[in-house]
Amino acid sequence: MGSSQDSHANDPADALPSPPSLPTPATRAGRDGLAAILERPERAVIALDFDGTLAPIVPDPDQARAHPDAVPALAALAPKVASVVVVTGRPADVAVRHGGFAGVPGLDHLVVLGHYGAERWDAATGAVTAPAPHPGVAAVRAELPGLLDRIGARSGTRIEEKGRSVAVHTRRADDPQAAFDLLCEPLAGLAARHGLIVEPGRMVLELRPPGMDKGVALLDHVRGLGPGAVLYAGDDLGDLPAYAAVEKLRSDGLPGLLVCSGSTEVTELSKRADLVVNGPAGVVELLRALAERVRSVS
Known part of the structure; x- marks a missing residue:
């Protein structure tokens, strides 16, 4: 008879350091959103910006790379939720390359929405779909x-x-x-x-081009899945439309959690966020904590 330890021998989360405790959102709406994610993780959408959220901001954008623990944390969490989606202003293939997302076990169904949703990369196919440029x-x-x-x-x-x-x-x-x-x-x-x-x-x-932003992209993705809760994490002004999208979904009865990858350069998001974490390292800690908590209750 196998032990519970054996059953997790190949779990990506086991390769990570000891998980941090799960932080408590400052708002009632955020606490409700987190509770809904934990109660029904298989119906939750985890949506994240790239630069400043999964990847530290650097002087040369071409040198930006995901935090070294981001992919293991995402791979540990992704199989337990309805969807993990990266929503970025970068070209989708650039975000995939700089994130190291391609071919990672556990990220088989990752979606990257590039150029504010104008492009879509699916891990299942490795293909980018997009309309003609403006x-x-x-x-x-x-x-x-x-x-x-x-x-x-x-x-x-x-x-x-x-x-x-x-x-x-x-x-x-x-x-x-x-x-x-x-x-x-x-x-x-x-x-x-x-x-x-x-x-x-x-x-x-x-x-x-006008007509597409992270809010539109997030709403289209979420509504296509019909989930039970949504988390969005961002750091910059371009993430405000995604915040507004989560607030709209909450007003329609869908629980949501707004996370700010905090910095001293932009404060608009931290004022609206339910939970502020310490930059990409804090986002990774949150993802790791979610993956561990979901595993322990599943």
Whole structure:
């Protein structure tokens, strides 16, 4: 007769360090959301931003990688819930590559919604599906270097090519906030001329097509599954529409938990969150605690 220890010998959670305790959300709505996830994990959707939430913010976005314990924590939790979905402004394939999500046992049904939901990557197939790019992105891409020269953009300002959008980063400038402020009005005008919008973030301004955001993407995904509860974790202004989506779902009777991957750069999310954790390391601890608690009650 096998022991309970034997039954978990190949469980991804067993390779992780001792799990932390599960934190208590500060709000009644958050506590209800957490309780619903724990009571019926097989009906729960776990949705997460990538940069600043699963991956630490770094000066060069091309060097961003998921926290080293993020994939093991997700692999331990994913088989026990209805869905794990990463919702990001990055191209889906870039998030998959930088996250190390492909081919991981336990993440067989992971979904990555890239470009704010315009792209979808499914672990089951390894394929990315997406509509045709917005023509305004190519026009902005062509004009942007000249515009930055004309306005005297600060040294260290850099353009990030994202395929379906273009971002301008100021984190490497000598005065990142002054460099950011200098760009706001000119980039808003450039985007408007080509039918795009500007999405501000942590020392970054992204010019992208309208009509799709993390809230729309999350609602479409959740409603397609018909789950019993949803958790969303994010860190930046682009995550506010996803917060609003969870709040809308809660008003419709679906329990939800809003988690903020805390930072000193953006405080808007922490003011609305049910639970604030200490950056990507805190998000990983939360995922590990959920995986352990779900295992112990299942």
